[in-house]
Amino acid sequence: MMSSDKQDTTGNDFLEKLQVSSQVVLETAQKKGRSICPKCNSSRMFYCYTCYVPVESVPTGDIPTVKLPVKIDIIKHPNETDGKSTAAHAKLLAHEDVTVYTYPSIPDYDKQIHEVVLVFPGPNAVSLKDGLQYLPQHKNQKKDFTEPNIKRQRLDRCDNEEKNVTDAAQGMNCLRKVIFIDSTWNQTNKIISDERLQGNPIILLDDYQIHFYPSDRSSQFRVKTL
Structure with a gap:
């Protein structure tokens, strides 16, 4: 992550300015545990780092x-x-x-x-x-x-x-x-x-x-x- 200038700001100040989307979809997927990649059928958490797609427990439309x-x-x-x-x-x-x-x-x-x-x-x-x-x-x-x-x-x-x-x-x-x-x-x-x-x-x-x-x-x- 980067801030737009070289001012001496703390990490907390920077994070407070971020507009972060809801993490409910990830929290729900985490409770379900590892899921299957729809492309290669590998077991992954949240997304497949080989195929670059969300796993089945993470709706694509929510990303x-x-x-x-x-x-x-x-x-x-x-x-x-x-x-x-x-x-x-x-x-x-x-x-x-x-x-x-x-x-x-x-x-x-x-x-x-x-x-x-x-x-x-x-x-x-x-x-x-x-x-x-x-x-x-x-x-x-x-x-x-x-x-x-x-x-x-x-x-x-x-x-x-x-x-x-x-x-x-x-x-x-x-x-x-x-x-x-x-x-x-x-x-x-x-x-x-x-x-x-x-x-x-x-x-x-x-x-x-x-x-x-x-x-x-x-x-x-x-x-x-x-």
């Missing part, structure tokens, strides 16, 4: 759906435990806009370089604003692996603040898809270094305060989980 402004691709490491992966939550709530891939089976984003960004808190990541400024420059252009890898270059800041805003706005119009990596930190290197991801700008979402348990003292302003 809220979310329409996202962009498409989301989640690349999950094969060693990531399905039952602990939060990627399933995104797929459940926004099933039309979220696709989960298990590495190494991922798309080639070569033809989408002008409309896709990768969210990853690496040392060479740029801010969302800078990443959006990059997208319009590569519209209708093809990726060339003989050129320096763009994700390893810090984008130069424009001296003209007005142009910055314009470029970012154009970039937002270009943005069609956001890629996330679902993996433990120690397992990310193989995915992030995959050639199929090398042409996409890597951005860091650090303008939001994180309210995540268990807490991570490394940073309060970086996305820790979906």
Whole structure:
């Protein structure tokens, strides 16, 4: 969970502002215990983390759906435990806009370089604003692996603040898809270094305060989980 600024707010203050749907449907399902997945017939609690659907004891109509402004691709490491992966939550709530891939089976984003960004808190990541400024420059252009890898270059800041805003706005119009990596930190290197991801700008979402348990003292302003 994220709050929209870097103000020093407590987790309790943030939670009090959330509009949380009724949990009666989940409480009822919990009393019934584990139920069957309607697709694979596996025994699960609440939802099937393999098929990304509610189990039979949870009425589909009682689960809220979310329409996202962009498409989301989640690349999950094969060693990531399905039952602990939060990627399933995104797929459940926004099933039309979220696709989960298990590495190494991922798309080639070569033809989408002008409309896709990768969210990853690496040392060479740029801010969302800078990443959006990059997208319009590569519209209708093809990726060339003989050129320096763009994700390893810090984008130069424009001296003209007005142009910055314009470029970012154009970039937002270009943005069609956001890629996330679902993996433990120690397992990310193989995915992030995959050639199929090398042409996409890597951005860091650090303008939001994180309210995540268990807490991570490394940073309060970086996305820790979906």
